[in-house]
Amino acid sequence: MKMFEYMGKEVFAQFGLPVPKGRMVKSPDEAAQVAAEIGGPVVIKSQVLSGKRGKAGGIKFADNPEGAKAAAEELLGMTIQGLPVEILLVEEKLLIDKELYLSITIDGAAKKPVLIASAHGGMEIEEVAEEYMIKKHIEVELGMQDFIARDVVRRMGISFNSPHSQALVKLMNTLYKIFTEKDAELVEINPLVLSGDKVIAADAKVTIDDEALYRQPDLPRVEERTATEKAAHDLGLAFVELDGDIGVMANGAGITMGTLDTLTYYGGKPANFLDAGGGTGEEGTAKALELILARKPKSIIINIFGGITRCDDVARAFASVKKKMGMPVPVVIRLVGTNQEAGRAILKEVGIEAYDFMQDAAKKAVELANQKSEVGGQRSEGRGRKAEARGQRSERF
Amino acid sequence: MKMFEYMGKEVFAQFGLPVPKGRMVKSPDEAAQVAAEIGGPVVIKSQVLSGKRGKAGGIKFADNPEGAKAAAEELLGMTIQGLPVEILLVEEKLLIDKELYLSITIDGAAKKPVLIASAHGGMEIEEVAEEYMIKKHIEVELGMQDFIARDVVRRMGISFNSPHSQALVKLMNTLYKIFTEKDAELVEINPLVLSGDKVIAADAKVTIDDEALYRQPDLPRVEERTATEKAAHDLGLAFVELDGDIGVMANGAGITMGTLDTLTYYGGKPANFLDAGGGTGEEGTAKALELILARKPKSIIINIFGGITRCDDVARAFASVKKKMGMPVPVVIRLVGTNQEAGRAILKEVGIEAYDFMQDAAKKAVELANQKSEVGGQRSEGRGRKAEARGQRSERF
Amino acid sequence: MAIIIDENTHVIVQGISGKQGLFHTQQMLAYGTKIVAGTSASKGGTTLEGIPVYDNVRTACANHTIDASVIFIPANGAKDAALEALEAGIKVVVVVTEHIPVHDEMAVVAYAKRVGAMVIGPNTFGIVSSGKCKMGIPPNPFFIPGSVGVVARSGTLTYEIVGNLTAQGIGQSTVVGMGGDRVVGLTFVDVLKEFEADPETKAVVLIGEIGGNAEEEASQYIREMTKPVVAYIAGKSAPAGKRMGHAGAIIERGKGTYQGKVNALTEAGVKVAELPFEVAEIIKDVLGR
Amino acid sequence: MAIIIDENTHVIVQGISGKQGLFHTQQMLAYGTKIVAGTSASKGGTTLEGIPVYDNVRTACANHTIDASVIFIPANGAKDAALEALEAGIKVVVVVTEHIPVHDEMAVVAYAKRVGAMVIGPNTFGIVSSGKCKMGIPPNPFFIPGSVGVVARSGTLTYEIVGNLTAQGIGQSTVVGMGGDRVVGLTFVDVLKEFEADPETKAVVLIGEIGGNAEEEASQYIREMTKPVVAYIAGKSAPAGKRMGHAGAIIERGKGTYQGKVNALTEAGVKVAELPFEVAEIIKDVLGR
Secondary structure, three states, X not given: OEEOHHXXXXXXXHOOOOOOOEEEEOOHHHHHHHHHHHOOOEXXXXXXXXXXXXXXXXXXXXXXXXXXXXXXXXXXXXXXXXXXXXXXXXEEOOOOOEEEXXXXXXXXXXXXXXXXXXXXXXXXXXXXXXXXXEEEEOOOOXXXXXXXXXXXXXXXXXXXOOOOHHHHHHHHHHHHHHHHHOOEEEEEEEEEEEEOOEEEEOOOEEEEOHHHHHHOOOOXXXXXXXXXXXXXXXXXXXXXXXXXXXXXXXXXXXXXXXHHHXXXXXXXXXXXXXXXXXXXXXXXXXXXXXXXXXXXXXXXXXXXXXXXXXXXXXXXXXXHHHHHHOOOOOEEEEEEEOOHHHHHXXXXXXXXXXXOOHHHHHHHHHHHHHHHHHHOOEOXXXXXXXXXXXXXXXXXX | OEEOHHHHHHHHHHOOOOOOOXXXXXXXXXXXXXXXXXXOOEEEEEXXXXXXXXXXXXXXXXXXXXXXXXXXXXXXXXEEOOEEOOOEEEXXXXXXXXXXXXXXXXXXXXXXXXXXXXXXXXXXXXHOOHHHEEEEEOOOOOOOOHHHHHHHHHHOOOOOOOHHHHHHHHHHHHHHHHHHHOOEEEEEEEEEEEEOOEEEEOOOEEEEOHHHHHHOOOOOOOOOOOHHHHHHHHOOOEEEEOOOOEEEEEOOHHHHHHHHHHHHHOOOOEOEEEEOOOOOOHHHHHHHHHHHHHOOOXXXXXXXXXXXXXXXXXXXXXXXXXXXXXXXXXXXXXXXEOOHHXXXXXXXXXXXXXXXXXXXXXXXXXHHHHHHXXXXXXXXXXXXXXXXXXXXXXXXX | OOOOOOOOOEEEEEOOOOHHHHHHHHHHHHHOOEEEEEEOOOOOOOEEOOEEEEOOHHHHHHHOOOOEEEEOOOHHHHHHHXXXXXXXXXOEEEEOOOOOOHHHHHHHHHHHHHHOOEEEOOOOOEEEEOOOEEEEOOOHHHOOEEEEEEEEOOOHHHHHHHHHHHHOOOOEEEEEEOOOOOOOOOOHHHHHHHHHHXXXXXXXXXXEEOOOOHHHHHHHHHOOOOOOEEXXXXXXXXXXXXXXXXXXXXXXXXXXXXXHHHXXXXXXXXXXXXXXXXXXXXHHHHOOO | OOOOOOOOOEEEEEOOOOHHXXXXXXXXXXXXXXXXXXXXXXXXXXXXXXXXXXXXXXHHHHHOOOOEEEEOOOHHHHHHHHHHHHHOOOOEEEEOOOOOOHHHHHHHHHHHHHHOOEEEOOOOOEEEEOOOEEEEOOOHHHOOEEEEEEEEOOOHXXXXXXXXXXXXXOOEEEEEEOOOOOOOOOOHHHHHHHHHHOOOOOEEEEEEEOOXXXXXXXXXXXXXXXXXXXXXXXXOOOOOOOOOOOOOOOOEOOEOOHHHHXXXXXXXXXXXXXXXXXXXHHHHHHOOO
């Protein structure tokens, strides 16, 4: 779960990590009020979950409350990378002597946290040359220690005798504490500003592990998923919207990706990724089909290799949904594994002959999608498709 | 640093560990007030740093505010094991279904924390038979884990399905957190009360590592040492008052103990233990001698084996103190090690011939103490001494 | 021979009394796995499927020789269960559970390293030494003994490919699921080394997916291997920046792409199948059947 | 021969620029210790007493072969310094610092165990392999080469007894100060095992004190030893419940008493001296001089 900058800074402040004076606002009047409270030049920052808001004009400066109000008026209602700006953060404008970069994230390959620092902060870290980046893995059982932080500070070119050295060591310890105690996947400060003899987190990018949200009741919640993806998530389904016209449902992330790949190989365009996982019952199956149908596909492929999933359960759920809801597009089902025969018998009752092999089922689904496209005249919903004309969705199936 | 029960419970409460309703008071009126707030039967507990207050009558019960006031009047002014009762804790009287014992302390031999639990709580843990005690070492890098706590709970005879099981697991986790975060040497709950479906810490014994107090600014301070011992501690001297009449100063805990042992072997009785450590200058030496003289010894032995300590520094400090303050009792000095010759020359200037060997110096110190005892008629201050008559303190030396 | 587990491996099931735990205990027993004990917080002291159930792992270990544990404990208790097994001295711990917080996973993996144990998973289908021992959840019929080692990041895709192998009469020495999460115990390299050292294994199938750099790291080691490796990488058609089901299956900042992985593997001499079903065809070629 | 350190041990001094660190660096150099590097947070890049000073241990290790570290860092930074040395791979770490919080000591000792390293101290005078290498703070003149191993919990008492030995012409193989704190890295048993295995050591002096049960545990091992052990236990005259200087030197709840320790040692065949100066006399007897 990505957190807005202002939320990240609230967490920082709770742990005593220095952040600029200021707070979140939702209207120009509030912006003016906060600017008045701060009583000097301010910065007004769009709160969107995108890293490129600076370049997109999402950050403005003002010298007084009136200016802040005007800036806020401009920013609210802007759209940055497709995201509407609805929240602003109004903060004191810092006198910047130097901008550093600091983050802690998880290195899956190393299986441990990694601290990344650079004396070249303020720009996107991807744009910082490798030679200016300092990477230090943190052993889980050792945690952050002063000697590690001191070494990183030094390698950033900050002398032990500088006024910032001790503050940075302390800040790194605090940031690691936040990272572990708040179940973060990423805590990033860019820029980390040296201002006079102070060290201040001028930005905050915090991402919390979704799987750990249950034990982080004090953190605010941010919903980044589309409404559909969220509905799927709540049902235990992993759902991603794609641009094509073939609905996909499979059980397992790998086989779902494999299904997409196979469809693509045969010239099809998947409309979605939907991993139904191991144990989807009738309700889950109904919901999954609903999500898929909402993408208005030309055909649907259901690819089940029953392990934990039992084929008869899937077939029963599908048959029941089909009977209740009808099925406006052709559905191709591949069904093998646990209780395969029972499952196929159930499908036969609703007029579906299951396939043995994924590639055959995929070929058929592509064929159906393309066939239908060639019948009617509706515009393709998929981008980059070569098919020129598409058919009305059949209600027969 | 031992903490009073009420302080320990305040720490418990901060961490969410359940304690009885109530608070600390210093007068009978306050006791009545707290009892009124609680609104039912209360217990009034003397706050002294001794484990035996129950047997000594330091705990009383009352059914109403008047009773609480009367009980408080009785308790305030009592003395328990030599300690005056100045503070009380007034708490709700718990309905006790069962009393358990739980503590975490440090096992020096194992070099790690050890959790001790028993289903037989409420009495002194020393009185609990070994077979009823459950001991579980906690690996520092693993910390407390639910599986460890669950196992201890089960071995206390509490079923996983009982309402207390989960609460106890949680409590053990919290107690370990307090133990580590507060730099405790001991956290003890005795009794840990099962009351209805609740688990409540009815007592709290918390001892904080003195060496870690510097990083525990939020904890209250309790002074257990005598004024003299505290003065010594503040100067970096380890000082313990003993019952004899020979003042002792040495450098290093082991050699100081060895000096006491040697004096005792030759029939002397040390008046104190004073380890001046490695680096005592003039101020420290002056203070050390002041502390020793406050014990009114008949003689003093200074035993220095110079390692870090340099003999000339010690000699210079002693000579200076002697010149400024005079020295009311005979002083025997043993001085060897780093800069030994320079040190001896300085001592010679103030009329003292240093000894080479500890045993010779000790013999002499005992002789001087006993000799003087035989001259005059003053009563010995030492208990168990065989010397019958003691002399007036000489001012000559 | 096989790697990691075989017909002499004595297994404990942690969480044996739960719905999943009990069902898969039955399945594992049916496959021939030597399950000697189970744990259950609420059913200690009973017997399930003829298996004695204990309150905790230490007690079970005091009563049985136990070589390996398979964990069916929900995500919020899975770290505790894994640490319990490791602390009790068990050297192979299979964590089937999914949705475990990543900090918990790091803690378990670090502790396993400290005590010199092997963690398979989390979020894995488990491990099967075909015909000898199955720990985890894959369907029994698709695993037959043979000489192909399989190591994979995802579950059903593995069944798909192993199913194809088996359908063509190609058996497997051991099939290992590393788990789909971002932090898991074993790496491809760990497993490839085992296969390289196993006399029974003649060829290896590596089933990867987009995201991370596990396949790229594997490529480095594969250059040193004497045995042929065939790979399939899922996610060729996945868009960047979207998490494809698995926590680790995401192309971030241009890293972890399909093409990068295929290039690295191809350069290391790996034959990369474009579709899952092609793997069995290529393996047949490789084994000269 | 000697134990733990010898003439080939390359030493780093952590905290070389502090008052104590610098003074004892001079003393150690004078004794012949091969100090190859030092660290100092503020003086990195300079040279002190001809020794190159680095910002941190890792940098020093990149420039020198370093076998052992001796730490002169104040208590609030000592844990960090010890972990730094251990993390850099140094296998013998001598922590002279006193007043270190006991939780820090437990953390350091646990981490040392994890990385397979040896911690001497904290709150120790150090270790001297007489005539070869001194790490720590004991006065140079009292340590001469010979065949008696000495292991102790306290400092000046050790100088006292070693001084007596030396005065009588009895040299020492190695003298080890375990440290006076409640939690220290080495136990008597650890050191006794080293002495038992060291061909140069013919007899061992054990200098204990009241509190804890280290001497009782040592007694168990001494029963297996082939070499004679002579002991002195400080604190015969100490009252119960009072902490005698050292954090560990306290008789609590009737445990850790003088008599208990003497009994255990005597039963294990140890000759226990009643006063410090008697140790040298008994050793002379034991060695047949």
